[in-house]
Amino acid sequence: MTTRDLGYVALFAALIVALGIVPAIPLAAGVPITLQSLGVMLAGLILGPKRGALAALVVIALVALGLPVLAGGRGGLGVFAGPTTGYLVGWAVGAFVTGFAAMVFDVEGASSAKRIAGLAGAAILGGLVVVHGLGILWLALYSGLGFAKAGMVSIAFVPGDLIKAVIAGLVTFQVRRAYALERK
């Protein structure tokens, strides 16, 4: 970790927290989305697996330190004692998988459409499949619901996260034209 890596990790963690504070943007359908999980996808897509996961870990550490850094001002150890802990811990793993997948899917020299699709795919894999997978796993064990029913609860959030993954792909593509950064 160079000092520059430390800077990227710290400021991306701050971005993830800030995106939970900035009022949600109402989408065309009128469904407002909070942008915090978008920040996690972006951390993986832009910084890469290691630094992306570290940025998510910093946010998780801030939650544990009793700071209200999650969307809606949630924070503190109570979050870890809650049924949504799987999703929160899933952020770190999800950012890592997103970053790793981005290194594989985002091929230098491919067409713009292909690159954006690859980035969105990476965000879906890490930010949606992994995060929801761990979230459902924890919720199932925690609530006594079992996997199938916990999965049904989680499905309500899938459409919003799909939209966020596509937005994350588009954002990353445009950001990388303005600011090239090697993923690691």
Place this chain on the structure above:
Amino acid sequence: MIAALGAAGTTPLHRLPAGAKLLGLALLATALFLIDRADVLAVAAGLGLLAARSTGRPFAALMRDLFGALMVIAAIGIVDLLMVDAATAAVIVPRLMALAAFAHAVTLTTTTAEFTETLERGLAPFERLGLVDAGRVALTLTLALRFVPLIVEEAHEIREAQAARGLSGSPLALVVPLVVRVLVRAEEVAQAIDARGFPPPRSAPRPTSLPSSRQPDPTGDRPSHDHP
């Protein structure tokens, strides 16, 4: 800076060392998961509320703090009742309430400084193994917190500028410039840290050949150095 949830105080829970509280909470959480008796768990939930109340925080304020958690717990209870059975709901609901209350009691009575100290102490063994640098971990956490208000402000600025140009409402129009600014600022912050030789070298003498972080950054066009 963001105001922390915990504050200093003089109640018994406030006076208990942070490490002891965290260890106690971990043991309690494990015990709560192993207990399957609804009556015992209901008593635990009551004790949890008493513990949270013992911090001196008024009952109404506690209910506000825990409102979100209680709503989620209620929703899980209803789903358990409808889709599983009443016996499961009777075990799950008080267990979750007890956990939420005890965890909140620890959060309320422990300042961020105490948590950070405990974190650094917890990292010490890993530091001795050369796996982490607790000073740099603390710096990363502090930096992240310090920059949250600035990034929020920048987000508002970008939105205002774009509303003036009739571009409001698109997430892309907000997030793309915001992320670019964050990346540029991260680089500036790193340069400022390096220029000041921060964090200071650890008091224990470092092996001279060890740190791989002294290698030049292969991605960067300028050499990076931790300490001048």
